[in-house]
Amino acid sequence: xxxxxxxxxxxxxxxxxxxxxxxxxxxxxxxxxxxxxxxxxxxxxxxxxxxxxxxxxxxxxxxxxxxxxxxxxxxxxxxxxxx
Numbered sequence: 001x002x003x004x005x006x007x008x009x010x011x012x013x014x015x016x017x018x019x020x021x022x023x024x025x026x027x028x029x030x031x032x033x034x035x036x037x038x039x040x041x042x043x044x045x046x047x048x049x050x051x052x053x054x055x056x057x058x059x060x061x062x063x064x065x066x067x068x069x070x071x072x073x074x075x076x077x078x079x080x081x082x083x
Contacts, residue, residue: 018047024057026067033071049073056080 022028040046047053054076057064068075 024061026063026070029055029067029071 020032022032036047049072053073055064055068055071055073056076056078059078064075
């Protein structure tokens with residue numbers, strides 16, 4: 001639990017790439033970014049929010065643009081092809 005938010009993180013790691021699956025609401029995504037920031041502070045390793053990071057949403061979700069704008073991460077399109 002982080003700041004009163006209970007998050008369950010599912011992830012897959014491929015070499016130096018990481019896919020993280022979450023609930024998808026702004027509060028959960030902000031909590032995940034906080035975890036990444038804490039990881040960066042401890043390890044010196046960071047995610048590339050502006051260049052390589054993307055948010056993918058279920059097609060029924062309606063607040064994608066707002067969430068992407070607030071978090072500073074571009075929205076990606078599904079399906080994706082891992083390269």
